[in-house]
Amino acid sequence: MAKSSDVLQAPQVDAVRLRGLETSIGLHLRLAQLRAYDRFFDAFQGVDLRPGEYSVLWLIHQNPGVRQGQLAERLEIKAAQMTKMIRRFEDQGHVRRVIPDEDRRAVCLFLTEAGSAFTLRHQGAFFGHDTQHHHGLSAAEVGQLIQLLTKYTTPTKGTGQ
Incomplete structure (x- = not known):
């Protein structure tokens, strides 16, 4: 371990050099997130x-009656985490769970009237911060970024990835 006197004598670094990380998709995705x-x-x-x-x-809101498992799978949220989130939404009065008679193992999700109002009230804030401010990107670049991210995050058939 370096002594404090060694640290004091070390040259001052003006910027952290990425040294190979500048090509890391994961790093750029994390910074973008x-x-x-x-x-x-x-x-x-x-x-x-x-x-x-x-x-x-x-x-x-967009898929009334969607099965909780389908939603968790689509958003890649672990089942236990999704259950916890849905319970919280129920406690807040935003979501109603329905177990269909034809499949007692399934849970279908619906927004309550309050949940629908809450979701619509915050729609502008959620979608607006990206659609109104492209963060230095042109509209075409935003479209290209979304297209590339969609391609990157879509599993490839037959590879399990």
Whole structure:
């Protein structure tokens, strides 16, 4: 371990060199996620909500009666985490769970009237922070970025990836 006197004699570094990480897709995805989350939390100040939670509410709004398992699979949320999130939404009065008679193992999700109002009230804040501010990207670049990210995150058939 270096002594404090060694640290004091070390040259001052003006910038951290990435040394190979500049080509890491994972690094750039993580930095982009952090920027997106910062903008989300700026737009949702005072609202106890996370980006993934709004996505779940939005998709229930768009797909009334969606099965909880299907939604968890589509958003790649672990079943236990999804159950916890849905229970929280139920406690808040935003979501109603229905177990269909034809498949007692399934859970279908619906927004309550309050949940629908909440989701629609925050729609502009959720979608607006990306659609109104392209963060230095042109509209064409935003479209290209979304297309590339969709391609990157879509599993390839037959590979399990």
